[in-house]
Amino acid sequence: MDEKAVRQKIIDIIAEIAIDEDLSNLDDNVKLRDQLDLDSMDFLDVVMELKKRYKIEVPTEDYPKLATLKSCIEYLGPSFH
């Protein structure tokens, strides 16, 4: 799956969780928490959705790798088929 498709899948998950937010101008290099009103519960929601939708497990020690869209794509990319 190419980077663009992976990015879209991640944004689809964030869109369901950060329902009130405009996601059209996200900067891939800036921390998601600095661009959106997201807290720790939201990140747990992201992790749970990855597991539910794509059977991707993110161990606790890897949570920092979900900080930016860029790091999400790099980290999760290989897990998407």
Added chain:
Amino acid sequence: MSTSSNQNARVVITGVGLTAPNANNLKEFREALLTQKSGITHMDVRYMGKVAAGNCNFDENLYQKKKMRRRGTRAGSISIYCAHEALKDSGLSIDSVVKDRTGIYLGITEHGNVETENEIYELHQNNLDASLWSHHHNPRTVANTPAGEVSLNMGITGPAYTIGAACAAGNIGIIHGMQMLQLNEVDLALAGGISESTGTFGIFAGFKSQGALGFHDDPIKASRPLDINRNGIVVSEGGAIFVLERLEDALKREAKIYGEIIGYHINSDAVDFVLPDTQRQIQCMKTAINKANITANDIDIVNLHATGTISGDLNECEAVKAIFEQSENTYINCTKGFIGHAMGAAGALELAGNLPSFKDNKIHSCKYIENVDPNCCLKNLVNGDPIEKKVNIILSNSFGMLGINSVIIIKKYK
């Protein structure tokens, strides 16, 4: 602000926020009750199919972000709506209240069933994979959730918790708020009752198994308290939250005053899990009347609990007859015919629906009872059209499972 506990501090209602199956604020609710507007519809419940129920249609996103609604519960959403509406109605704003000195006290019949049932349903959809169980389960199901969601939403840092008291909870939330003001624990109380019960299949199924779930092919006839053809309880959701203040504080800020809490009592039957007990209901009403330092005949309106079960209706009517048989001044009404049984919200909603009587001098009727059960032919039962009458004192009953009884008495503030 008072500096020490004052058991005799007079406590008044200065704001009302509510959502009911037939209204989303007090003005609409009063109008609905005076014009016989029902809020009962048919709905499909998981595993059971069609039932009669009362659901609210307030705007969940008026005071709450969509994200927080998704994270929280329907009970929290109802509570947030009612709390904001109550505060607005009182003339206060969230920025003008001292948040450490504001308490949130919400009566609930139950909490957590909705979320737990949904998650167990999801668990089965996920082939019993417990690793997909929601991390939201615990914060959504702890018993203080509805009050806690209000605290989070409004930034209120005083005490915020729920009071579990089955279907007596709406009254007890108000009583508790009053007591906390008298103890000088807070300067402002957001107190009342809420319910999200139509979201849980178990409550419907439980009443059905008990032979106590009300139904009619015409949903607006499903809830028929005191009618010989009644067939049980119609489950509803809803909420009513009152702003309570000590009288001196309300006068100081020239607040609108709906009425003063002059009497109350709470007691227990200690005889049965579900069946009511006439003698304890009599005792509860009598004690409340004594605490108010009035006589039965001083009371203008008695609002019955009247759920539409045979034993509930008969026991309460017997109790009310025992106290008010000689009271020419006292008129009787009930509310559940219009809105069903809003469980933890019932007492608070039913009181709210009668409060405007102090101003409009009308007593709303029961939803028209076609065939009054001969055992429920109470003197001065208001059935059909509202009546015109000067109203100074209202007594409202709310009783619940495990034998909890509550009575509250409100007087017009002159």
